[in-house]
């Protein structure tokens with residue numbers, strides 16, 4: 196099943212477990228908030244402004260098919276930008292969410308969103324580059340359009356534990372990206388079809404991405420995996 200238009204996207208999200216009428220109202224308000232803010236800063240591709248539910252809300256919410264975050268659990272969203280998927284997750288699920296974002300205008304926009312939606316008791320913005328963020332044990336790590344997989348895992352591995360669930364929408368290159376990382380990392384992940392784009396996929400994984408003793412060693416591992424294909 197592929198969610199092919201705005202009506203289908205709304206219907207799919209509203210039928211998702213735990214999504215109440217109030218949640219739908221909040222998500223509708225998020226669409227309006229992003230659309231308004233997009234007049235002032237470059238937040239999402241202009242081509243997607245007419246299909247916000249399909250391209251952003253449902254595309255983010257679908258990650259919750261592979262995770263059931265509970266109160267007190269901690270979800271880290273890397274490179275949140277307009278808040279996708281992090282803000283959508285925060286509006287649907289009761290967990291703690293940290294939105295990692297390094298650009299000033301987007302940090303301010305995300306902080307305003309947290310106030311607007313009354314989320315400040317469990318959602319925060321880490322307004323800094325990922326490599327400056329002190330290590331936190333994450334129950335969930337998401338990243339959409341953030342970085343190529345090897346760089347993403349090198350940067351975020353230190354937040355993972357044996358139980359961490361990774362949710363990484365990777366578009367059309369998911370399989371190729373997965374094949375480009377070291378086998379010890381590959382085995383943590385599998386590929387799931389995206390519900391919002393027939394050509395796109397999501398890398399879903401569980402476990403600790405152990406860091407090789409150095410970045411150089413990580414790159415060596417990655418290159419070796421790539422050459423053996």
Ligand SMILES: C[S@@+](CC[C@H](N)C(=O)[O-])C[C@H]1O[C@@H](n2cnc3c(N)ncnc32)[C@H](O)[C@@H]1O
Nearest residue numbers: 274275276279295296297298323324325339340
């Ligand atoms: C292409 S946008 C994607 C935004 C959002 N995840 C989405 O899919 O709509 C990537 C975002 O990551 C942020 N970013 C890039 N490198 C970062 C870093 N090292 N630390 C934190 N944020 C970063 C950028 O400022 C930008 O907002």
